């Protein structure tokens with residue numbers, strides 16, 4: 001047996017996570033921050049670097065998220081304040097009809113569509129530049145979580161709708177931890193599978209909550225995203241809520257330290273999961289590319305060529321062309337690799353086989369870009385929070401805006417390069433391990449070549465000077481005075 | 484029970500929202516940047532304020548529209564005739580900028596104006 005490190009066996013961490021209110025304790029600070037950020041976004045000064053809504057969402061939330069995923073796991077889902085709407089949804093449930101989530105939507109395609117719409121909106125409405133829209137985005141998220149989980153079973157929002165959660169799920173395939181079962185035999189003998197069904201402690205003993213919803217006794221909900229602890233082999237769909245840990249009466253659930261490489265090399269993901277992972281790479285590239293001068297130059301050219309100044313059209317076109325090209329090329333390359341391996345399968349089956357090689361790279365893509373913004377401006381959360389609290393009338397002193405710069409600019413690019421190289425190594429490992437497992441190591445070469453080219457392209461993008469402009473096309477500058 | 488507590492929090496926030504500190508008066512000023520169109524470099528900012536305002540101090544702060552960007556600060560030098568110069572104002576990145584011009588008069592009253600421009 002492998003030597004395992006179980007974080008739940010550690011002092012403090014273990015007892016804390018087992019405690020039924022631990023999630024609430026993690027969520028509360030984020031909820032308060034979100035409320036303050038929404039407030040500041042609505043009534044504070046509409047200046048992105050000086051408003052808590054834009055700073056907390058676009059710098060800290062995104063930056064700390066990738067950091068947490070890299071060093072621990074999907075902790076932002078654990079602490080997600082959206083799930084504090086639970087109390088309210090439970091109440092609403094009594095008054096609204098209950099539906100089951102349609103079979104056809106029980107996959108990640110809706111998430112993929114929402115992610116694309118969201119990324120388009122991000123660029124088109126310059127969400128990053130507007131505290132007001134950012135505040136609305138947060139309110140919209142709370143509302144959507146509330147509504148979806150009131151009409152549909154718990155966990156529907158996280159698993160099938162939430163683009164943020166699914167972003168976290170995909171990236172946490174690189175995380176060094178995972179929920180697992182300690183002793184397989186205990187699970188085989190387990191009568192209730194409480195980790196997924198939940199548990200209710202009746203006077204006659206524990207019963208699975210899913211089948212004894214009306215029973216009296218202390219209740220421990222099970223996994224809302226329907227993961228079954230002994231079968232988990234990937235972090236996909238795990239919100240690290242630790243419900244399973246609390247529900248298992250045999251204390252048989254572990255949160256173990258693992259090598260993510262095992263997951264990249266061995267797990268056969270569902271096709272929709274792989275598509276989400278591949279899409280996130282190309283979307284992440286687009287997100288970074290849209291911040292450099294070459295992008296604007298390209299937009300000008302396209303505008304002349306197509307004789308249109310319609311931003312929505314040009315932006316939509318950029319998305320369709322780039323993402324379409326990326327996905328198309330991926331099918332082609334994966335198919336080629338499968339042929340080299342002597343496997344006769346269609347392009348889509350091949351993407352499913354090789355596509356997981358993208359997960360480490362997708363992570364590195366977003367981590368590299370977010371690290372840049374987070375590290376340049378991480379300290380600005382201090383004056384921004386000060387200002388927001390000050391607006392509420394609290395005596396917090398004069399905010400010091402020069403706090404914004406603390407990490408030397410010239411260290412940022414090397415750090416991004418380092419992150420991307422790690423991602424490339426992870427992806428290359430995944431591709432070759434998968435090729436070896438079908439008996440032909442060289443079959444990974446097309447994939448390896450392809451991701452190398454993509455990484456070089458990404459490095460080129462990250463090496464460009466950033467341009468933070470809201471308009472796609474040249475807004476023109478009026479001569480003389482500014483109004 | 485818990486829901487009621489949130490209502491209290493909400494109510495408190497709404498009430499507190501009424502206690503915003505008084506903001507600055509609008510400033511009726513002409514602002515220009517040299518060179519124009521603006522570029523990534525140290526630039527000269529000229530501000531004309533109405534003479535009857537009796538401005539004694541003028542500051543210019545440049546912010547970009549992306550969170551995390553460090554603001555650039557500049558002090559105005561008085562030139563007479565309501566003209567103020569900010570020399571070597573460091574426009575350090577391409578993109579959208581927002582200049583906030585804050586003027587203070589002898590009584591300590593502040594006036595503010597915001598202008599936007601884009602550096603390509």
Ligand code: SF4
Pocket residue numbers: 181186187188190191192193194195196229230247248249250251252253
């Ligand atoms: S983890 Fe616990 S509840 Fe789940 S199957 Fe195993 S023993 Fe049963």
Ligand code: SF4
Pocket residue numbers: 179195222223224225226227229237238239240241242243244245
């Ligand atoms: S209950 Fe499900 S989502 Fe929560 S930690 Fe366990 S496996 Fe992950």
Ligand SMILES: [Cu+2]
Pocket residue numbers: 288291369373466
């Ligand atoms: Cu950027």
